[in-house]
Amino acid sequence: MSQLISVGNAGAKGRSTFAKSLIRSGTLLTDEPPLLKIPYEHPNSIRYNLRVLESFSQLTDNDKATFLALSMNEGEFTKIRGFFLVNHINMTERDVAICAIFNTNAVRMGPDSNANNGTGVFLKYCRMNHSCAPNASYAVHSASGHMRVRAHRDIAAAEEVLVSYTGDLIQSKQERRKDINFDCVCHICTAVDVASSDARRQRINAIMHGTKIFMCRQSRLITTIRAAGGNTALWLDQILHGAVADGAIVPTNANEALTLTKERLSLLGRESITGPELILVWGMLALVYRLLGDNEKSFKAMLMQDMHGVKCQGRE
Ligand SMILES: [Zn+2]
Numbered sequence: 001m002s003q004l005i006s007v008g009n010a011g012a013k014g015r016s017t018f019a020k021s022l023i024r025s026g027t028l029l030t031d032e033p034p035l036l037k038i039p040y041e042h043p044n045s046i047r048y049n050l051r052v053l054e055s056f057s058q059l060t061d062n063d064k065a066t067f068l069a070l071s072m073n074e075g076e077f078t079k080i081r082g083f084f085l086v087n088h089i090n091m092t093e094r095d096v097a098i099c100a101i102f103n104t105n106a107v108r109m110g111p112d113s114n115a116n117n118g119t120g121v122f123l124k125y126c127r128m129n130h131s132c133a134p135n136a137s138y139a140v141h142s143a144s145g146h147m148r149v150r151a152h153r154d155i156a157a158a159e160e161v162l163v164s165y166t167g168d169l170i171q172s173k174q175e176r177r178k179d180i181n182f183d184c185v186c187h188i189c190t191a192v193d194v195a196s197s198d199a200r201r202q203r204i205n206a207i208m209h210g211t212k213i214f215m216c217r218q219s220r221l222i223t224t225i226r227a228a229g230g231n232t233a234l235w236l237d238q239i240l241h242g243a244v245a246d247g248a249i250v251p252t253n254a255n256e257a258l259t260l261t262k263e264r265l266s267l268l269g270r271e272s273i274t275g276p277e278l279i280l281v282w283g284m285l286a287l288v289y290r291l292l293g294d295n296e297k298s299f300k301a302m303l304m305q306d307m308h309g310v311k312c313q314g315r316e
Contacts, residue, residue, distance in 0.1 A: 005029055005161055007127050014071060016129045016160050023155040026311040029136060030149045034120030036067060046087055052102045053095055070126060075181060076100040109140040122147040131162035131186035132176055133272035137312040138163055152311045153274040169273060170205045172198040200267050207264045209248035211284055213240055214257050218291060254291045261285050278308045
């Protein structure tokens with residue numbers, strides 16, 4: 001894999017990962033075990049930080065040096081030092097730095113935040129920078145615990161390999177800033193007309209939630225729950241109405257759902273978003289075509305969904 005990518009200088013962003021030659025969409029770029037891993041603990045707990053220090057102490061001297069050379073967010077350092085102080089725990093500056101480096105670079109290893117798979121730092125992955133229009137996506141393989149990064153679109157020779165540090169790219173620049181905890185300098189965030197990008201992402205979100213509500217309302221299960229009445233029906237209506245109040249654009253019929261979902265697909269293109277978000281939109285198109293009785297187009301949309309799934313996640 002090292003013949004595909006190399007670490008180099010990315011100017012103000014520090015070190016980053018670059019394609020050595022043209023990398024085709026779907027190519028596996030890394031498949032690496034964690035350098036440092038801790039079992040699941042609630043983040044920002046004493047146990048979490050003590051686990052980090054315990055795992056670090058078990059590394060070889062070489063791996064310790066490699067870990068300490070990783071980048072550290074100064075904000076994390078201040079936060080962790082304050083955390084230890086208010087909990088009356090005496091820590092050396094080096095211990096605080098180890099925890100801060102861990103927090104700066106670690107990723108949750110499960111498919112969701114409640115998963116009990118722990119948190120890890122992956123060397124090759126943490127040398128990949130963030131972009132709000134990334135060209136690669138990552139997942140921790142559940143059986144091996146390895147981090148796998150894949151190009152989800154073609155990456156040109158010498159182009160930077162970019163992943164997303166936020167689980168939700170379809171937010172405004174300000175909301176993404178809150179998630180990633182630093183000022184992103186990607187081409188979306190530094191564009192002159194950031195407001196237009198924000199408006200497009202907001203509309204993608206509104207369509208996504210609205211079509212979900214529409215499809216939910218088509219479900220026979222919903223009709224059954226409504227007919228049964230009681231608390232579950234009340235709860236369901238509260239959820240659906242709450243989402244509408246949040247600005248979701250809810251189609252009134254299947255043709256409108258189709259027009260809006262096609263618009264969502266086109267807006268993702270305008271925002272250069274080519275990753276897992278495409279899996280979702282093609283999946284929705286497949287459902288809408290099915291609702292319209294166009295099984296051929298539904299099948300084609302499903303194939304597109306599968307193709308994007310393989311590009312982002314591989315075949316297993
Ligand atoms: Zn950005």
